[in-house]
Amino acid sequence: xxxxxxxxxxxxxxxxxxxxxxxxxxxxxxxxxxxxxxxxxxxxxxxxxxxxxxxxxxxxxxxxxxxxxxxxxxxxxxxxxxxxxxxxxxxxxxxxxxxxxxxxxxxxxxxxxxxxxxxxxxxxxxxxxxxxxxxxxxxxxxxxxxxxxxxxxxxxxxxxxxxxxxxxxxxxxxxxxxxxxxxxxxxxxxxxxxxxxxxxxxxxxxxxxxxxxxxxxxxxxxxxxxxxxxxxxxxxxxxxxxxxxxxxxxxxxxxxxxxxxxxxxxxxxxxxxxxxxxxxxxxxxxxxxxxxxxxxxxxxxxxxxxxxxxxxxxxxxxxxxxxxxxxxxxxxxxxxxxxxxxxxxxxxxxxxxxxxxxxxxxxxxxxxxxxxxxxxxxxxxxxxxxxxxxxxxxxxxxxxxx
Ligand code: TRP
Ligand code: SF4
Numbered sequence: 429x430x431x432x433x434x435x436x437x438x439x440x441x442x443x444x445x446x447x448x449x450x451x452x453x454x455x456x457x458x459x460x461x462x463x464x465x466x467x468x469x470x471x472x473x474x475x476x477x478x479x480x481x482x483x484x485x486x487x488x489x490x491x492x493x494x495x496x497x498x499x500x501x502x503x504x505x506x507x508x509x510x511x512x513x514x515x516x517x518x519x520x521x522x523x524x525x526x527x528x529x530x531x532x533x534x535x536x537x538x539x540x541x542x543x544x545x546x547x548x549x550x551x552x553x554x555x556x557x558x559x560x561x562x563x564x565x566x567x568x569x570x571x572x573x574x575x576x577x578x579x580x581x582x583x584x585x586x587x588x589x590x591x592x593x594x595x596x597x598x599x600x601x602x603x604x605x606x607x608x609x610x611x612x613x614x615x616x617x618x619x620x621x622x623x624x625x626x627x628x629x630x631x632x633x634x635x636x637x638x639x640x641x642x643x644x645x646x647x648x649x650x651x652x653x654x655x656x657x658x659x660x661x662x663x664x665x666x667x668x669x670x671x672x673x674x675x676x677x678x679x680x681x682x683x684x685x686x687x688x689x690x691x692x693x694x695x696x697x698x699x700x701x702x703x704x705x706x707x708x709x710x711x712x713x714x715x716x717x718x719x720x721x722x723x724x725x726x727x728x729x730x731x732x733x734x735x736x737x738x739x740x741x742x743x744x745x746x747x748x749x750x751x752x753x754x755x756x757x758x759x760x761x762x763x764x765x766x767x768x769x770x771x772x773x774x775x776x777x778x779x780x781x782x783x784x785x786x787x788x789x790x791x792x793x794x795x796x797x798x799x800x801x802x803x804x805x806x807x808x809x810x811x812x813x814x815x816x817x818x819x820x821x822x823x824x825x826x827x828x829x830x
Contacts, residue, residue, distance in 0.1 A: 436814075437466040437682070438575035440473040440514065440566075443491035447498040448704040449779070450697030452786075453689035453747055458579055460503045468509035469573055469811060472496065475514050475521075479562040480545070480552060496800060498707050501790035512807035514569065519815035523568040524561070526822060527594055530601060531564055535593065539563045540586050567591035571598075571676045572815050579682040588681035595676040602825035603672030605663075612667045615660035619653055631668050643668060675825050676818075689747055692721045694740035705779065707786050714783065718744075718776050723768040724761070730768075734761040741772055748778040 439459065447456070462468055472492045478485060492513060499511060514520055536542065541563070546554045566587050570578055571594070578588055605611065616624045627649055633642035646668050650661055666674040690696065691703030698704060705714050723741055727734040736742035736758055745757050753774050760766030793800050823829045 435466050435577075436469065436573055436575050437462055437577045437579065438469045438471070438570055438573045438679075439579050440471045440476070440569055441495065442473050442477045443488055443495050444699065445487065445491040446494045446706050446708050448697055448699065448706045449782075450689045450691070450704065451498075452502055452707060454581065455579070455684060456499065456502045456504070458684050459499075459509070462579065463505060463509040466577070469575070469807075469814075470499065470504060470509055470511050471517075471569070471807075471811070472511075472513045473566075473569070475565060476562060479556075479558045479565075480549065480554065482556070482558070483552070493797075493800065496804060497790050497793045498786075500793050500800065500803070501707070501786045506803045506806065510807040510810045511803055512811040513804055516804075516808040517572075517811050517815055519572055519812065519819050520565070520568055522819060523572050523822060524565045526826060527564055527568055527571075527598065528561060530597060531594055535590060536560050536564060539590060541583070563587045563590050564594065567594045570679050571595055572818050573811075574677050574814075574818060575679045576677070577682045578679050579684055581684060585681050585683070588679060592678040595678045598676050599666065599672050599674050600670075602822075603666055603675055605673050608663065608667075608671065608673065611660070612663050615656055615664055618656050618660065619649075623649060623653070627664070634668065673825075675821050688743070690740055690743040692717055692740065694722075694743065707783065708790060709783065711780055711783060714779060715776055718772050718779065719769065721772070723771075727761075727764075727768060731764050733764045734768075736761050741768065741775065744775045748775055 439455075441451075441455070459468070459470060472495060474488050474492055477488050477491075481488070496511060500506070504511065537560070542560065546559075563586075567590055570588075570591050578591075580588060616627060619627060627646055630639075630642040630646035630649070633639040634646065647665070650664050650668075653661065656664070662675065663673045665677070666672045688696075691698065691701055692705070693701070693703045695701055695703060705717060709717075721741060724734040724736070724739040726732060726738070736745075739761070742757065742761075745754055749757070756766070757771055761771065820829065
């Protein structure tokens with residue numbers, strides 16, 4: 429699932445302030461899982477917020493804080509994952525600038541979200557340089573960490589595809605080292621006779637016959653090599669696919685297949701649709717919201733039979749309920765044995781438990797601002813460590829090193 433060059437995972441979120449159950453079930457639960465198996469970097473994309481909200485930046489700082497508190501409250505552990513803020517790592521801006529030199533304008537104009545968002549957000553003037561460039565800023569975010577995997581939703585896949593194209597073009601233009609082949613030959617020897625033979629044979633099978641399996645065999649072989657330097661590994665990864673050093677490896681999109689958390693009206697949960705339950709929602713307000721949620725419109729009276737497939741409440745059961753409860757809903761709804769309020773009870777109970785735990789932790793973090801700021805500071809330091817190393821490679825390869 430990663431690009432075989434490392435198992436680092438990176439993802440970012442715009443600072444929209446306090447998060448809701450859609451963020452939790454759709455994104456954050458997945459981050460919490462990933463943090464135990466990968467080296468994870470999660471960041472607040474505050475510069476991205478400016479690409480659409482440049483006229484109104486006053487909320488960004490507080491939103492950033494609130495969002496990080498929610499991340500911590502749902503179980504992102506700073507001991508496992510690094511949490512940082514984009515604007516505190518200026519290398520993002522430098523890489524964005526350098527990539528902008530070699531990125532064809534057409535690639536950005538063709539990103540589907542460019543026209544979509546301009547049409548959707550008509551009240552804002554988005555005919556700006558920054559808005560056109562934001563997918564490239566995202567590419568810089570990812571490539572700066574040489575991330576192997578990027579967990580994103582469906583709507584972001586085109587951005588990962590752009591990132592891959594930009595990386596490929598970058599490596600093609602700047603991966604040409606003097607004496608490349610000579611360095612490759614020396615590096616191959618360092619693997620030992622048996623491995624060298626396997627590497628060469630696999631490369632040949634891939635390049636001559638397009639044998640994808642052979643490529644994977646060679647990549648796994650390189651991954652397992654302990655006694656060759658990172659620079660040599662980059663060369664050997666690059667040599668496998670062409671004749672250039674890979675400076676910026678291509679990331680993979682990790683599509684989140686989490687159960688879709690719908691909003692109270694069955695549409696996607698979103699603050700702007702007014703159908704969300706915030707993670708900090710007052711429990712009484714949440715109960716009221718669920719009780720007044722629309723159900724299958726065919727069930728006017730309790731004696732009318734219904735169909736869970738036409739009811740947003742059922743979507744909540746698919747997220748929260750076990751098989752017994754789900755069977756009880758299906759049977760009770762289709763045979764008019766249960767009322768809709770009754771059907772909502774187990775959901776109210778589950779959300780109450782979930783929110784109480786999250787809110788208790790959020791309250792603790794909110795009241796200890798210093799420790800949250802320190803967590804971010806540490807994340808920034810760790811991020812800059814990686815980022816500055818990448819930038820050295822990038823500058824060198826573009827002829828800018830010292
Ligand atoms: N563009 C993403 C969004 O709107 C946020 C984002 C910015 C991001 N940089 C990223 C996501 C890098 C993944 C990786 O949701
Ligand atoms: Fe929806 Fe449940 Fe009512 Fe059926 S019984 S319509 S699933 S709320």
